[in-house]
Amino acid sequence: MSYSKEKELAISAVRRACGLTSSVFNRLVQNEKLVKGDKSPVTVGDFSAQALISAMIHHAFPSDVIVGEEDAADLRLDTSESTSLRERIVALANEALTQPLVDGETAEWEIGPGKEQTSAELLDAIDRGNYEGGRTGRMWCIDPIDGTKGFLRADQYAVCLALIVDSIVQVGVIGCPNLPLDLSNPSGERGCIFFAVRGEGAFQIPITSSPSISPPTKIQIPLTSDTSKLTFLESFESAHASHSTASAIASLLGVTNPPIRMDSQAKYGCLARGDGNGGGGVYMRLPVSGLGPTASYIEKIWDHAPGSLLVEEAGGIISDARGHPLDFGLGRTLGKGENWGVIATGKDVHAKVLEAVKKAFESEGKTLAKA
Numbered sequence: 001m002s003y004s005k006e007k008e009l010a011i012s013a014v015r016r017a018c019g020l021t022s023s024v025f026n027r028l029v030q031n032e033k034l035v036k037g038d039k040s041p042v043t044v045g046d047f048s049a050q051a052l053i054s055a056m057i058h059h060a061f062p063s064d065v066i067v068g069e070e071d072a073a074d075l076r077l078d079t080s081e082s083t084s085l086r087e088r089i090v091a092l093a094n095e096a097l098t099q100p101l102v103d104g105e106t107a108e109w110e111i112g113p114g115k116e117q118t119s120a121e122l123l124d125a126i127d128r129g130n131y132e133g134g135r136t137g138r139m140w141c142i143d144p145i146d147g148t149k150g151f152l153r154a155d156q157y158a159v160c161l162a163l164i165v166d167s168i169v170q171v172g173v174i175g176c177p178n179l180p181l182d183l184s185n186p187s188g189e190r191g192c193i194f195f196a197v198r199g200e201g202a203f204q205i206p207i208t209s210s211p212s213i214s215p216p217t218k219i220q221i222p223l224t225s226d227t228s229k230l231t232f233l234e235s236f237e238s239a240h241a242s243h244s245t246a247s248a249i250a251s252l253l254g255v256t257n258p259p260i261r262m263d264s265q266a267k268y269g270c271l272a273r274g275d276g277n278g279g280g281g282v283y284m285r286l287p288v289s290g291l292g293p294t295a296s297y298i299e300k301i302w303d304h305a306p307g308s309l310l311v312e313e314a315g316g317i318i319s320d321a322r323g324h325p326l327d328f329g330l331g332r333t334l335g336k337g338e339n340w341g342v343i344a345t346g347k348d349v350h351a352k353v354l355e356a357v358k359k360a361f362e363s364e365g366k367t368l369a370k371a
């Protein structure tokens, strides 16, 4: 099955959302940030980007369901703070929704100039992301700003969108407005969109372009069997993934390159295009405390769905610490007790990395056997 319409829609929605979030950052004021129940931050950028992407999906594929990270409950409150946030979000989402097409975009799903959505429609668009997930059917998965903490630091973040069909990711798009096109030239051009369709390879385009303007660059994880040449890609936030376990694993593999610590699924893009020192990378995400059923955090599907496809299409393997594939059919998360972290790397070294993970756990007194 070809997913060309879905791919085009996803790239167009992600590109618009990246424009929106970049402009929000430049105009962000302090009271435009909320703290969610789990103490994590959310901004007008997160809400308006989810409204935009969800509205575009609904317009193009009205019967598809959506799992989105954010919900509009806080925006529906009858307080002055809520009202002003809501007004900002509606204005931002409409500005992006009604922008004219860029070269190469198809008008089919275009909401278009003069078709502003009402506040009620946009709040409903955000809340359309409340789907509980599941094993069967077509389901879109939105992380409107992945790496909100990076976004607030003016560092890396990503707008992430995936189409999951019967629990398998078929289309994945990751927009990284602040990521250099070439990581070894940090002062060079910034802004990348990564995309993949299952069976068709992984690609990068500059955020300023579209696949029909300039041909996308095919990206690939470098082939290597020498684990000492690997570069680790880790969360910037030490509360999100254990830096110390990652460092123990790197030592066991003889790695000498310093880790790249970066927010968001931009890491999956870096892995897929071979950033580091030419020796391939490893995305390493292990819980800070506990493991499996006792892990301190349950991973969300929107934090990994597009990245997982990008890695597979670039010649990599993604699994948990036991080597089990990630299961996107368990609901909004990768499953309490079902997922044991995330490890992604090139095909040739994946098994060796898992061996090292096992050894590192044993020396921490942890076992990979299910409790």
Ligand SMILES: Nc1ncnc2c1ncn2[C@@H]1O[C@H](COP(=O)(O)O)[C@@H](OP(=O)(O)O)[C@H]1O
Residues within 6 Å of the ligand: 040, 069, 143, 145, 146, 147, 148, 149, 234, 235, 236, 237, 239, 240, 241, 262, 263, 264, 265, 296, 297, 300, 303
């Ligand atoms: N304690 C925790 N452990 C692991 N991941 C966490 C976490 N708290 C938040 N996260 C997730 O980590 C994501 C960022 O990924 P990374 O750590 O690779 O930068 C966050 O996405 P959002 O920023 O979209 O909320 C959030 O979903």
Ligand SMILES: [Mg+2]
Residues within 6 Å of the ligand: 040, 041, 042, 069, 148
């Ligand atoms: Mg969040």
Ligand SMILES: [Mg+2]
Residues within 6 Å of the ligand: 143, 145, 146, 147, 302, 303
């Ligand atoms: Mg996220």
Ligand SMILES: [Mg+2]
Residues within 6 Å of the ligand: 046, 069, 143, 144, 145, 146, 147, 148
């Ligand atoms: Mg997010």
